Amino acid sequence: MTTRLTVLATGGTIAGIAGSAIAQDYRAGEIGIDDYLEKVGGLGLAAELSGRQIANIDSAEIGPEVWNPLHAAILEALGRGDCDGVVVTHGTDTLEETAFLLDLTLPATKPVVLVGAMRPADAVGYDGLRNFANAVRVASDGDASGRGVLVVMGDRVFAARDVRKVRTRGTDAFRGFPRESIGFVTPATLEWFGAPWRQGGEALFPWYGDLPEVPILFVHVGMRADEALRLVGEATRGIVVAGVGEGNMPEAVRRELARLASSGIAVVRSSRVDEGLVDREGEDEANRFVAARALNPQKARILLQLLLASGTSDPAAIQQAFDGR
Structure with missing residues (x-):
């Protein structure tokens, strides 16, 4: 056939x-x-x-x-x-x-x-x-x-x-x-090289015609804390950090992002390294940060947008979704 x-x-x-x-x-x-x-x-x-x-x-x-x-x-x-x-x-x-x-x-x-x-x-x-x-x-x-x-x-x-x-x-x-x-x-x-892994076949998220605003913050040498603020507007719902190494950033930037996270803006740490695996670290819970795991910044942004569009805003719930990807 x-x-x-x-x-x-x-x-x-x-x-x-x-x-x-x-x-x-x-x-x-x-x-x-x-x-x-x-x-x-x-x-x-x-x-x-x-x-x-x-x-x-x-x-x-x-x-x-x-x-x-x-x-x-x-x-x-x-x-x-x-x-x-x-x-x-x-x-x-x-x-x-x-x-x-x-x-x-x-x-x-x-x-x-x-x-x-x-x-x-x-x-x-x-x-x-x-x-x-x-x-x-x-x-x-x-x-x-x-x-x-x-x-x-x-x-x-x-x-x-x-x-x-x-x-x-x-x-x-x-x-x-x-x-x-x-x-x-x-x-x-x-x-x-392996068997199919999607059980049931249903879509994991509904389709949203418009997704929340989530910019990507690229970390670099000499970065100042106010650079994070330039990305934040009235419609900003989250920020994905393309951090150095395992999602790291200067301490001043970290403090500013933690302040934004405490105000309700979702913050996800990813890596600018091509094969960057970002695990949770000790400060993430206090900072209300999420670790992107194996997702690069551009994919982490899409997953975060879908989660926010579906009403998921709690950092622990967002982290669970990232852990499952």
Whole structure:
């Protein structure tokens, strides 16, 4: 039986054009989904593909105006009997954030796979066709269900929680932490490194069309306490700290953030280190701080936004949610 997949396009490098096979600069989001599916039609993929254009932009521009229709389109596709899975084409710069948000707000009953490319479609060594063929292979596999939202890049399958972009060039630009890849894929083969882990398949959070304001504070040498205050406005509900090392910061900054936390602003300590694991420390309870554990700052921000939107504001309850990710 032929697998029927819905392809939702948002743009990015995978749909980009440089105008030259060797140019460094290019324009993201130039190829429409109909043209792209025609392009991949000659690959002999063992799936029936139907496409829909959600956006056609550089992923640096991704936000609620794209996330809202994308989430709605995925839900609609997953609910159809003639859809066995969804593939989302996406720019790589913010792919990990979209994947994590969708992972937390979508059911895990059918495969949802995000895919991108590091080189535009007319470049020498374009990786988009192979990545797309690999994504179709993953989305067509019954064992992809129950694993949450997945990301396919560079012949590897990543879980949305773990995936992160670690290089700005080269096709091996993504890595997973704390788990590395959870599968290895080619257009013809797929090997999973473990069993599905999502029990029941329900979404972990409801979908919110608008999320609370949560800025990220990047800690650096010579940082002053008043830099934290510049990020706080009337609508600010939380702050994620991209701290040095294991979520550390200058003492003056710590005192200022503790004051903000005591006023009701949620404060999460994460790390600016690429593979930064942040555990709770002795002062966190008194400061009302939350430790991000293995989530990087941008993913910690998304989880905190969802928790705050759902009415969870107690630091202990927020910490429990982070511990469970």
